[in-house]
Amino acid sequence: MIVVCQKFLKNTKINGITLFPFIILRNAKDKQNKVLINHEKIHIRQQLELFIIFFYLWYVIEYYYHLVKIKDAHKAYRAISFEREAYANEGNLNYLKNRKLLSFRKYL
Template sequence: MIFISKYIVPKGYVGITLYPFIFLKNKELKENEVLVNHEKIHLRQQRELLVIFFYLFYVVEWMVKLIQFRNAYLAYINLSFEREAYQNESNLNYLKSRKLYRFFNYL
C-alpha cells in the first residue's frame, strides 16, 4: 500500500518503506515504476526477515559500513539491502524470480 507523505520521507529522499507501507514524497512518484519497484524489493526483504530483524540487520550493517567508509551516504548505498534494490530496480520482473534472502549475495 502506497501513501504520500512529505513528513515521513526523510529529507533528501523520495521514498521510504516501513512494512507494510511505502511512503513517497509526492503523488507523481506513484507513476515512477522503477522507484516503486525499488521500494517493493525492500518490502520483500523486510518480510523475509520478519521486519524487526530487517531493521536490526540494517542498523548493524550501516554502522559497520559507516566505520568502513567514514561517510554516511557511502555507508547507506553500500548496504546489502540497498545494493540489491538499486541493482534490480529497473527489472520490473525481478520479484517474480527472486530467490529467498537474495540480499546476502550483496554483502
C-alpha cells in the same frame, strides 16, 4: 500500500521509504515511478523474509558498520546489502517474480 506524506520526508533527500507494510513517498507523482516503486517493493520482500524486525536490526547494524569503515554516510547507505540488491534490480520490473529467497546475501 502506497502513502504520500510530504511532511514526513519534507526536509530529506529521500523520495521514498518502506516501513512495512507502507511505501511512503514524498511526492504524489512518484506513484507513477515504476523504478522507485519496484525498489521499495524489493525492500518489502526483504523485510518479510527477515520477519520485519530482523530486517531493521540488520539494516542499522550494517549501516553503522559501513559508516565506521567508510566514514561517509551516503556511501555507507549505498553499501548496505539490502540497498545494493534493490538498486541493482530496481530497473528489472520482473525481478520479484524470479527472485530467490534471501537474495540480498549475494550483496554482502
